[in-house]
Amino acid sequence: MELNNQLKALADKIEQLKNKIENEESTKHAFVLPFINLLGYDSFNPTEVVPEFTADLGLKKGEKVDYAIFQNDHPVMIIECKNWKEDLNVHNSQLARYFHVTQTRFALLTNGIEYRFYTDLDETNIMDEKPFLEFDITNLKENTINEITKFHKSNFDIDKIVDNASSLKYTKEIKKLIHIELQEPTFDFVKLFANRVYSGRLTERVMSEFNELVKKAFNQTISERVSDRLNSALHKEVEKQHEEEYEEDEEISKIVTTEEELEGYQVIKAILRRKISTDRIVHRDTQSYFGVLLDDNNRKPICRLHLDGTKKYISLFDQNKDVQREQILSIDDIYSFEEQLLQTVAYYEQE
Structure with a gap:
């Protein structure tokens, strides 16, 4: 490269x-x-x-x-x-x-x-x-x-x-000859094919007809092969796209949003509704965490809930989007991080 x-x-x-x-x-x-x-x-x-x-x-x-x-x-x-x-x-x-x-x-x-x-x-x-x-x-x-x-x-x-x-040398010379024959077939080249497909006598008129037929047949063959290659490439691309979509669907199907996560989401909305409209607070669940975003924007994470393990956590973001992870015993403990959650939203509103 x-x-x-x-x-x-x-x-x-x-x-x-x-x-x-x-x-x-x-x-x-x-x-x-x-x-x-x-x-x-x-x-x-x-x-x-x-x-x-x-x-x-x-x-x-x-x-x-x-x-x-x-x-x-x-x-x-x-x-x-x-x-x-x-x-x-x-x-x-x-x-x-x-x-x-x-x-x-x-x-x-x-x-x-x-x-x-x-x-x-x-x-x-x-x-x-x-x-x-x-x-x-x-x-x-x-x-x-x-x-x-x-x-x-x-x-x-x-x-x-x-x-x-x-x-390399002989391949190059053969390609030159092929190019010449495709442009203007020689008598011997045309005769090679005419002899194999025509049973009559190869008169001057017949050879003249076959000259055009050979040229036409080769051009059509090349066009068809190019078309086949393009169709094959497109087919593979479609298959690849379907596989990626299937894998994406598989990933999504593995995500299960729990009642506890939705309850935590409602607590976060209750805290933030004093500063911003609740329709700007969006949740996005993943296999690793339950995320809460401002304006459905990945670049504006408000917090993340980790509730699937034996221990529960909330991840908070500061002005530099550095993560601070805090353990919680219940959903009600989210209320104790009210100040940090409001401050995170304030950071985004100042941008």
Whole structure:
């Protein structure tokens, strides 16, 4: 939950500042370094975060990647940053070169808003062409936040992240394909379903009809599933409400107002009627005590009677609503607390 709030705060900051950020260096300091910090790494500690990390390749010297995250004296992730306005699609080849020579397992390409995480699933020490995790920090979903959490310093486990990366990568690609097919089904996609439900020859006219039918069927299926989920959620909410009402009724049913409590209530009304109208004096019984309130307001307790035990008590309230508990032998003993009861009402009338 804490990381979730930190990510949201950073996203809000980006929305406020981005139009004032003009270059790559400002993007690093305003957007990228805060992201590194919220992952639990100290950007001012050179044993954890190394800026301008050397990534020389063969005869080509002086190549540097913007940041390298270190654990146990070894780089575990390199980060290449671009201006927030730049398109990241034209920069992954540069990062791939750095990845090869630094012997790291993860590479991050970012412009401070878009984040793309890479590893070497296809070929060892060769950065994959496509990222296994990709997101816009200003539009994060809960499942994405769960994946980001795995990169936090306290959770970071190379083997676990790599094992999960394959699933993330291919799931992401499949979802993209599904989205494309739902928008505009391809010939092969339509043919897959037409072959299973249509026994005639798949002419151009038939395929054209099935193109619309497949699109319509998928959209209806999605709408129905969403509707079912909503109805299920509403049903559970109604059930929960009924359970709470039942529990409340059960609690109420356990409360028994005794003749003795009502007799005590009449004594209290008799005492207070000299100062206030009796219709302002209300009783409210609970399992623990019989309460008397001014104006049926929980914030204005006059007193409480405890008459169910072997010993009987009255609880009185002072100006600060601190409770003073006094033992009584009979209901008539309530008259001896006349002054305190009248004073309690006076406190409320002065508010």
